[in-house]
Amino acid sequence: MANVVSQYESKPPPFGHEMRKCFSFDPEYINMNHGSYGSLPSPVAEAIKPYYALAEANPDLFHRFTSIDLIRDVRKRMAKFIGAAHTEEVVFVPNASHGLNTILRSFIWEEGDIISSCNTTYNSISRTAEYISDIPPHPEVVQFTLLFPTSHSEIIQNWRAYVRSLNEMRDQSAQKLGRRPKIVAIIDSIISVPGALLPWKEMVKICKEEDVWSVVDGAHSIGQELDLNLAEANPDFWVTNCHKWMYAKRGCALLYVPKRNQHIIKASFPTSHAYKKGGGSNFVEQFEWNGTIDFVPYISASCALDFRAWLGGEHVINDYCHRIALEGGKRLAQILGTEIIDQDQDFQFTLSMVNVAVPFPPTMSSAFEIDMAFRRKLLIKRKIYPAFFYHNGKWWIRCSAQIWSQVEDFEVLGQAILEASKEILEEFGDGTEKKTMGIEDKVEKVN
Amino acid sequence: MSNTQSIAPVPIDQIVKATNILQQSSAPKFGHELLPYFSFKQGFLNLNNGSYGALPKVVTEACNELMAWQEENTDFYYRIGFIPPLIGVREQLAQLVGASDVDELVMVPNASTGLGVVLRNFLWQCGDTIIRCNTTYATVYKTIQYIHDVTPGLEISEFQLLFPTTRQAILDGWQKHITNVKANAPQGQKIVAVIDSVVANPAAAMPWKEMVKICKDVGIWTIIDGAHSVGQEDLHLADCGADFFVSNCHKWLNTKRGAAFLWMPKESQKIMLTTIPTSASYVTPGPDRPETNIVSQFQYNGTIDYTTYLSVHVALQWREWVGGEAAIHQYCNNLAKKGGALLAQTMSTKVMDPNGEFTMAMVNVTLPFPSDFQAQYDASVGTALIYGGPESAHKSGMNDFEILGNALVTICSEIVSEHKSANVPQNCKAVSFSSYLEQPLKGAVALDSNNGIGAPRPVTSTKVTLVGYHTQLASIRP
Numbered sequence: 001m002a003n004v005v006s007q008y009e010s011k012p013p014p015f016g017h018e019m020r021k022c023f024s025f026d027p028e029y030i031n032m033n034h035g036s037y038g039s040l041p042s043p044v045a046e047a048i049k050p051y052y053a054l055a056e057a058n059p060d061l062f063h064r065f066t067s068i069d070l071i072r073d074v075r076k077r078m079a080k081f082i083g084a085a086h087t088e089e090v091v092f093v094p095n096a097s098h099g100l101n102t103i104l105r106s107f108i109w110e111e112g113d114i115i116s117s118c119n120t121t122y123n124s125i126s127r128t129a130e131y132i133s134d135i136p137p138h139p140e141v142v143q144f145t146l147l148f149p150t151s152h153s154e155i156i157q158n159w160r161a162y163v164r165s166l167n168e169m170r171d172q173s174a175q176k177l178g179r180r181p182k183i184v185a186i187i188d189s190i191i192s193v194p195g196a197l198l199p200w201k202e203m204v205k206i207c208k209e210e211d212v213w214s215v216v217d218g219a220h221s222i223g224q225e226l227d228l229n230l231a232e233a234n235p236d237f238w239v240t241n242c243h244k245w246m247y248a249k250r251g252c253a254l255l256y257v258p259k260r261n262q263h264i265i266k267a268s269f270p271t272s273h274a275y276k277k278g279g280g281s282n283f284v285e286q287f288e289w290n291g292t293i294d295f296v297p298y299i300s301a302s303c304a305l306d307f308r309a310w311l312g313g314e315h316v317i318n319d320y321c322h323r324i325a326l327e328g329g330k331r332l333a334q335i336l337g338t339e340i341i342d343q344d345q346d347f348q349f350t351l352s353m354v355n356v357a358v359p360f361p362p363t364m365s366s367a368f369e370i371d372m373a374f375r376r377k378l379l380i381k382r383k384i385y386p387a388f389f390y391h392n393g394k395w396w397i398r399c400s401a402q403i404w405s406q407v408e409d410f411e412v413l414g415q416a417i418l419e420a421s422k423e424i425l426e427e428f429g430d431g432t433e434k435k436t437m438g439i440e441d442k443v444e445k446v447n
Numbered sequence: 448m449s450n451t452q453s454i455a456p457v458p459i460d461q462i463v464k465a466t467n468i469l470q471q472s473s474a475p476k477f478g479h480e481l482l483p484y485f486s487f488k489q490g491f492l493n494l495n496n497g498s499y500g501a502l503p504k505v506v507t508e509a510c511n512e513l514m515a516w517q518e519e520n521t522d523f524y525y526r527i528g529f530i531p532p533l534i535g536v537r538e539q540l541a542q543l544v545g546a547s548d549v550d551e552l553v554m555v556p557n558a559s560t561g562l563g564v565v566l567r568n569f570l571w572q573c574g575d576t577i578i579r580c581n582t583t584y585a586t587v588y589k590t591i592q593y594i595h596d597v598t599p600g601l602e603i604s605e606f607q608l609l610f611p612t613t614r615q616a617i618l619d620g621w622q623k624h625i626t627n628v629k630a631n632a633p634q635g636q637k638i639v640a641v642i643d644s645v646v647a648n649p650a651a652a653m654p655w656k657e658m659v660k661i662c663k664d665v666g667i668w669t670i671i672d673g674a675h676s677v678g679q680e681d682l683h684l685a686d687c688g689a690d691f692f693v694s695n696c697h698k699w700l701n702t703k704r705g706a707a708f709l710w711m712p713k714e715s716q717k718i719m720l721t722t723i724p725t726s727a728s729y730v731t732p733g734p735d736r737p738e739t740n741i742v743s744q745f746q747y748n749g750t751i752d753y754t755t756y757l758s759v760h761v762a763l764q765w766r767e768w769v770g771g772e773a774a775i776h777q778y779c780n781n782l783a784k785k786g787g788a789l790l791a792q793t794m795s796t797k798v799m800d801p802n803g804e805f806t807m808a809m810v811n812v813t814l815p816f817p818s819d820f821q822a823q824y825d826a827s828v829g830t831a832l833i834y835g836g837p838e839s840a841h842k843s844g845m846n847d848f849e850i851l852g853n854a855l856v857t858i859c860s861e862i863v864s865e866h867k868s869a870n871v872p873q874n875c876k877a878v879s880f881s882s883y884l885e886q887p888l889k890g891a892v893a894l895d896s897n898n899g900i901g902a903p904r905p906v907t908s909t910k911v912t913l914v915g916y917h918t919q920l921a922s923i924r925p
Contacts (some may be wrong), residue, residue, distance in 0.1 A: 033522050052507075058487065059495075270559035275590075293556055294705045
């Protein structure tokens with residue numbers, strides 16, 4: 001795509017606060033939660049304007065021909081970027097939830113089937129598994145438990161034992177049913193909360209050995225996880241959000257389905273005019289048009305890669321973010337007098353997100369109201385905000401380090417957290433008196 | 448850190464300044480005077496608004512402001528900020544379409560999604576029946592096909608709708624069809640009918656409320672594909688009797704593309720278990736699940752750009768400014784009728800609906816193909832329009848429909864001669880859009896080497912670029 005953007009002729013600003021020039025944040029807002037919704041760089045917002053103009057200059061031409069060609073080209077670029085063996089294995093969907101729902105709903109579920117999720121599975125995906133289980137024929141949801149602190153090797157060990165136990169369950173059902181049910185495992189490449197890289201490739205390998213389908217929620221992967229090579233990792237299905245760490249416009253995500261599995265995807269959602277029974281043979285075509293949407297976000301993925309190339313490329317970007325995440329996280333833990341969730345000596349879990357414990361007593365309530373209180377005190381009142389979550393008996397904050405971040409931001413955050421947690425302790429008590437809200441609510445969504 | 452002013456939810460009018468200009472001036476007359484308020488390429492004659500709608504410049508600018516707002520503090524936007532304006536939009540739409548409560552109406556990206564999520568929420572069983580028409584829109588037609596393919600024992604019953612016909616003939620035929628379906632359906636199994644309020648191809652306003660009543664009288668569910676309705680016709684959903692109604696706002700309501708609504712009265716919400724994708728606020732059906740849970744599920748079910756939904760607010764302001772719904776409907780309706788007649792005259796063919804009983808803002812005219820060619824390929828063209836007219840003179844003195852008519856005469860004769868010289872096999876049908884591009888139907892398109900983009904282009908003539916004429920050769924959608 002010939003798309004000469006004059007802003008790339010000059011050198012980019014240095015990483016750190018000066019990089020805010022390339023974004024359009026409220027100057028008073030310190031963005032420490034890029035991981036939830038991503039951020040659109042101003043140069044990318046500029047680069048996509050011509051496509052919006054095209055869409056209005058001749059809507060028919062754009063929607064029937066131009067956008068389709070453009071998106072095909074972008075798919076080619078993205079397929080290469082993630083190491084897919086073929087462009088035909090990669091299609092665009094609006095977001096990771098949409099992609100994962102497409103996969104999970106495509107399986108023909110039968111009695112005895114097992115859907116495996118994890119206590120750390122992203123909440124809407126957990127709900128999707130629940131929904132599928134709630135309707136006939138009620139496949140069973142089984143949960144893998146993952147608690148920090150832990151290590152990659154411990155997780156791999158536990159995962160192997162767990163998958164084997166699933167197989168034992170399956171063998172028992174098979175005897176009763178007279179056929180062998182399937183097991184579909186949802187695996188995060190990078191957990192959302194805590195923000196932590198998992199040994200997902202090894203977990204996928206174990207799934208293969210144990211005849212279990214691997215559905216990888218890679219929502220946080222592209223743009224944060226380096227050197228993706230899906231042909232090599234070979235998951236059965238893989239989904240990622242380009243609008244999170246890759247700077248594309250919301251909503252832009254990739255659905256990767258290797259050719260061998262395309263027959264599983266019965267239909268896109270919504271169903272395409274190109275749908276035909278048996279699916280598979282026209283997988284790409286079924287995802288080319290699923291109702292009128294704003295197609296420019298899909299095109300923006302390519303513009304985002306141009307921007308990232310201008311900054312120096314994937315390694316340059318991620319080396320910086322990773323360094324800031326670790327330094328910032330350590331500093332924050334120091335200020336709060338707590339710890340980073342990643343206790344692995346090599347920080348195997350940490351890419352650009354770091355999770356630090358909130359200084360609450362261990363008796364502190366896990367109620368949803370605490371999260372809401374932090375939201376009021378941080379996001380609204382102090383204009384700085386990390387994600388909050390409750391895990392394994394503690395409240396944590398998840399910070400996203402980005403190219404505009406500096407360690408100083410973590411210091412500002414540290415002070416804000418100290419103040420806010422003191423206020424919350426006064427308002428809600430330390431959990432030793434009767435609970436504030438009675439029922440222990442589920443903690444609300446964090447992306 | 449200095450404790451600056453904290454942020455709070457604000458109404459759209461505080462964020463969007465682009466619409467201020469509407470208070471400062473009055474709107475021009477309908478017709479070519481309104482063209483500068485849109486962003487069409489100079490010389491492009493837009494006679495197909497029905498497919499993708501058109502965004503007035505004011506709404507484009509407002510969307511730019513809304514998108515900038517989204518980037519200022521994205522956490523605030525997605526956790527707090529978008530909610531009050533979105534509820535405001537839902538309230539406005541609920542009022543516009545005559546819903547009895549805002550919590551009967553939710554936003555979806557497009558009609559295909561809205562209809563898809565309703566159809567996929569039913570728990571389909573062996574013995575159930577889904578009624579569709581031969582004219583049902585392709586994505587919906589295929590959704591029903593898909594459901595049939597994955598539900599053993601589910602029946603599809605297809606009602607044949609062939610034009611030309613009359614409203615009464617349709618109703619008589621529908622009554623017969625429904626009676627038949629009901630008689631043959633197994634006891635206790637559900638029957639669900641998908642009915643277009645306005646058929647897309649050909650463009651035809653249906654007697655859908657009467658069709659709903661016929662279904663309702665015998666306990667058949669009714670899902671209305673109203674994709675073309677809002678902004679083209681007056682709606683009073685509270686007493687329409689249907690179980691579900693979906694309409695695109697980005698077709699005839701001038702919003703950004705990717706905005707539609709799903710109307711589902713409280714009774715209908717009982718069968719709606721989940722959005723697609725499923726939301727974090729999904730609750731397993733049972734005593735713990737609040738009654739309006741499905742409505743709150745639709746508020747957030749995956750990260751999207753809410754600008755499309757919020758643009759409804761601005762689009763409605765703009766439409767009010769140009770003259771309001773009634774005036775817009777009236778102008779377009781008159782023009783469709785007059786323009787269609789003129790087009791037919793120019794091409795020496797016929798208007799499909801000479802009485803105008805099916806005509807709102809879209810009109811269908813037969814293409815000037817020789818009759819044997821016509822029989823082979825069943826070609827027809829649907830034209831839809833907003834702002835072009837016999838009153839305001841075009842530069843060359845002809846009006847939009849005459850220009851189109853002359854272009855089509857040229858194009859069709861080119862197609863026929865290229866078709867003959869290319870030795871295209873008889874009764875050739877392309878199976879899909881991409882195969883259409885590859886088929887030896889070179890007569891239908893001409894390669895446009897100037898454009899630089901590889902796909903074949905339709906033959907162009909004068910200043911009219913004709914795209915997507917509806918034939919059975921291609922499954923391109925209007």
